[in-house]
Amino acid sequence: xxIVSELAVILLNGLQQGAIYVLLxxxxxxxxxxxxxVNFAHGALYLVGTYAGLFIALDVTLSSGxxxxxxYGEFGLGWGFLAALxxxxxxxFAVGLLMERFLARSFYDRPDTDQILxxxxxxxxxxxxxxxxxxxxxxxxxxxxxxxxVIPVSGPMQLPIVxxxxxxxxxxxxxxxxxxxxxxxxxxxxxxxxxxxxxxxDAEMVRLLGIKISRPYLVVFGIGAALAGVAGVVGGPLNxxxxxxxxxxxxxxxxxxxxxxxxxxxxxxxxxxxxxxxxATLIGLPSVTIASFTLNFSPWSQVGLYAIAAIILLVRPQGxxxxxxxxx
Amino acid sequence: xxxxxxxxxSSTKSDGGTVIADNTLVAxxxxxxxxxxxxxxVTAICVAIFPWLFSRAPVISxxxxxxxxxxxxxxxxxxxxxGFDLLLGYTGLLSFGHAAFWGGAAYAAGxxxxxxxxxxxxxxxxxxAFAVLLAWVLGFLSLRRGGIYFSILTLAFAQMLYYMxxxxxxxxxxxxxxxxxxxxxxxxxxxxxxxxxxxxxGTLIGNWMYLFVGVIAVLSVAAAYRILNSxxxxxxxxxxxxxxxxxxxxxxxxxxxLMAFIISGAFAGIAGSLFxxxxxxxxxxxxxxxESGEIVxxxxxxxxxxxxxxxxxxxxxxYVENIVSGVQQLTIPFTDIVLINDFGTYWHLLLGxxxxxxxxxxxxxxxxxxxxxxxxxxxxxxxxxx
Numbered sequence: 001x002x003i004v005s006e007l008a009v010i011l012l013n014g015l016q017q018g019a020i021y022v023l024l025x026x027x028x029x030x031x032x033x034x035x036x037x038v039n040f041a042h043g044a045l046y047l048v049g050t051y052a053g054l055f056i057a058l059d060v061t062l063s064s065g066x067x068x069x070x071x072y073g074e075f076g077l078g079w080g081f082l083a084a085l086x087x088x089x090x091x092x093f094a095v096g097l098l099m100e101r102f103l104a105r106s107f108y109d110r111p112d113t114d115q116i117l118x119x120x121x122x123x124x125x126x127x128x129x130x131x132x133x134x135x136x137x138x139x140x141x142x143x144x145x146x147x148x149x150v151i152p153v154s155g156p157m158q159l160p161i162v163x164x165x166x167x168x169x170x171x172x173x174x175x176x177x178x179x180x181x182x183x184x185x186x187x188x189x190x191x192x193x194x195x196x197x198x199x200x201x202d203a204e205m206v207r208l209l210g211i212k213i214s215r216p217y218l219v220v221f222g223i224g225a226a227l228a229g230v231a232g233v234v235g236g237p238l239n240x241x242x243x244x245x246x247x248x249x250x251x252x253x254x255x256x257x258x259x260x261x262x263x264x265x266x267x268x269x270x271x272x273x274x275x276x277x278x279x280a281t282l283i284g285l286p287s288v289t290i291a292s293f294t295l296n297f298s299p300w301s302q303v304g305l306y307a308i309a310a311i312i313l314l315v316r317p318q319g320x321x322x323x324x325x326x327x328x
Numbered sequence: 329x330x331x332x333x334x335x336x337x338s339s340t341k342s343d344g345g346t347v348i349a350d351n352t353l354v355a356x357x358x359x360x361x362x363x364x365x366x367x368x369x370v371t372a373i374c375v376a377i378f379p380w381l382f383s384r385a386p387v388i389s390x391x392x393x394x395x396x397x398x399x400x401x402x403x404x405x406x407x408x409x410x411g412f413d414l415l416l417g418y419t420g421l422l423s424f425g426h427a428a429f430w431g432g433a434a435y436a437a438g439x440x441x442x443x444x445x446x447x448x449x450x451x452x453x454x455x456x457a458f459a460v461l462l463a464w465v466l467g468f469l470s471l472r473r474g475g476i477y478f479s480i481l482t483l484a485f486a487q488m489l490y491y492m493x494x495x496x497x498x499x500x501x502x503x504x505x506x507x508x509x510x511x512x513x514x515x516x517x518x519x520x521x522x523x524x525x526x527x528x529x530g531t532l533i534g535n536w537m538y539l540f541v542g543v544i545a546v547l548s549v550a551a552a553y554r555i556l557n558s559x560x561x562x563x564x565x566x567x568x569x570x571x572x573x574x575x576x577x578x579x580x581x582x583x584x585x586l587m588a589f590i591i592s593g594a595f596a597g598i599a600g601s602l603f604x605x606x607x608x609x610x611x612x613x614x615x616x617x618x619e620s621g622e623i624v625x626x627x628x629x630x631x632x633x634x635x636x637x638x639x640x641x642x643x644x645x646x647y648v649e650n651i652v653s654g655v656q657q658l659t660i661p662f663t664d665i666v667l668i669n670d671f672g673t674y675w676h677l678l679l680g681x682x683x684x685x686x687x688x689x690x691x692x693x694x695x696x697x698x699x700x701x702x703x704x705x706x707x708x709x710x711x712x713x714x
Contacts, residue, residue: 032476038476038479066673106688111420112422112475112476113416113420113422113479114687114691115476116424116476116479117422117624117628117683117687118684118688120621120624121680121683121684122684124621124676124680124683125677125680125681125684128676128677128680129677131676131677132673132674132677247617251483251487251617254480254483254484255480255484257480258473258477258480258481258484299496299498300495302487302488302491302494302495303488303491303492303496306484306485306487306488306491307488309484310469310485310488313469313472313473313481314469314472317472317473
């Protein structure tokens with residue numbers, strides 16, 4: 001493999017890794033930007049998305065957990081991956097609406113710390129609920145082979161410069177790009193988006209103009225949740241599936257938001273790409289031997305992500321695309 | 329004096345005449361309650377009799393099922409919680425990265441023990457010093473952003489330390505296996521920490537380990553009390569109430585916040601080093617964000633913005649984690665009605681639910697309920713005080 005193709009592989013891997021973070025970060029960022037609500041339970045929505053996707057797409061046999069003890073060890077609809085990709089966002093959207101209506105809304109007027117604590121508590125409850133029901137073992141989420149039994153989505157694919165590359169990863173990038181594009185258009189170029197953005201600036205003024213702001217807020221929360229659900233479905237086959245995935249992905253997702261700047265979709269995309277590329281680069285770089293000392297980069301991949309974040313925040317505390325107005 | 333005492337005790341169910349006597353007693357207690365000597369003295373007494381009550385007292389310990397080592401652990405986490413509350417409850421900063429100081433100090437103490445000296449005091453000093461330096465650096469970075477960003481950044485930097493000790497620094501930290509092979513030398517070269525204290529002290533306090541941890545715990549409470557009631561600590565509270573106003577008065581808010589963070593990190597460091605001494609082992613888990621989450625839960629459950637609430641929260645959490653979770657069947661006491669089967673599986677879920685409810689309806693935690701009760705009793709007992 002030539003240097004160019006190796007770099008291209010790293011780039012694509014970075015894009016794919018970043019894509020999952022982008023899906024989560026866009027949701028987090030618009031909720032934080034417009035509703036001023038900190039959602040530590042966003043990872044829990046990812047968790048719900050992953051398990052719901054698994055349940056809809058495949059047949060699963062549980063080896064532990066209460067469901068297995070109660071005799072429901074084999075579950076799943078087995079409707080295929082496309083069904084999961086369509087139904088899960090709808091389901092998590094509904095979960096998001098419930099969460100906004102019954103949890104978030106009563107905390108808009110309370111201090112930030114209370115918001116963080118209550119969503120953190122909710123995240124623990126969801127995680128433990130899944131652990132009790134489905135057991136703490138990792139479940140297999142096999143990659144889908146075909147969508148609509150015609151379009152192949154798994155296996156390697158020959159690309160011009162890159163050479164062979166896992167097809168599913170390209171699909172993750174494509175799905176993310178399309179969804180984020182839709183959300184961007186929705187927020188920036190529709191009347192709905194106008195109301196939302198106006199609410200971000202001055203919610204009271206919007207209310208005085210006779211617009212019921214609570215409904216757009218509800219929808220924004222739902223959209224953010226649905227994106228997290230999609231991230232769970234497309235990311236499920238790439239990562240392990242167990243009750244802790246939600247909390248584990250929350251930290252990089254938040255970091256993405258902080259790097260990119262709160263409330264901007266562009267920021268979330270750029271932040272996600274930076275984090276994804278950093279990680280992929282450190283994993284992909286060959287080890288360097290200086291004298292008798294070998295430096296291997298891949299153990300540093302997780303650390304590098306935080307180091308990059310630290311550097312960016314030292315230079316621009318409000319994030320790359322953030323403006324001081326939004327940031328407190 | 330003894331006369332007044334007896335009337336005072338019976339006052340609640342007698343006529344108005346004795347209530348006045350009770351009032352003077354209550355008033356006297358109210359007068360000395362806030363004094364530093366009283367706080368430290370009461371703490372010392374409680375710490376001294378706690379292991380006996382918990383693990384050796386005739387009836388109580390049979391019900392509680394406590395043991396000496398858990399009593400020590402509760403004190404260690406109690407120190408951690410006091411320090412954490414200094415930041416969360418009094419300065420109003422919610423850090424999700426205190427595992428960095430707890431775990432960092434634990435590793436520092438362990439590494440010092442393995443390479444330099446395994447004297448308990450040296451370990452505590454080294455661990456705490458490391459935690460303070462770390463808190464300085466992380467505080468400097470995280471406090472660049474206020475509010476929620478502070479929480480996220482502390483969480484992120486603590487996770488960075490976790491991943492560093494997991495792989496790249498595994499030659500120092502032992503990686504996934506944690507740091508092993510720590511053998512703590514006797515205190516002052518004479519007293520083996522695991523051996524029992526002589527005579528009565530042995531029955532009451534137990535071993536040298538508990539005495540060592542207990543003395544540090546009392547000193548920590550005294551230090552926290554002194555800090556909180558000094559003008560310096562007043563500034564922390566002013567920042568919590570209204571940061572902007574504190575800034576306008578001319579205080580350098582950023583510096584005070586950084587200092588609160590460092591002090592809090594120091595407490596976490598003391599506790600973390602003691603944890604290494606107590607367990608002779610540092611698990612990699614001690615740097616993971618779940619430890620930060622645990623200290624948040626303990627502090628909030630116990631009650632923020634109080635000195636003893638967090639200690640209570642720590643004790644309760646560890647008690648449920650280590651003893652109640654082992655009870656497989658939870659029944660209503662003195663009956664055979666089964667509340668929950670297989671409680672060990674559910675306890676974390678139930679804890680999460682309790683935490684959620686506490687945040688939602690009673691953000692002041694258990695200690696808040698205790699002080700409400702105290703206020704109620706005072707009102708009932710001394711309602712006609714003039």
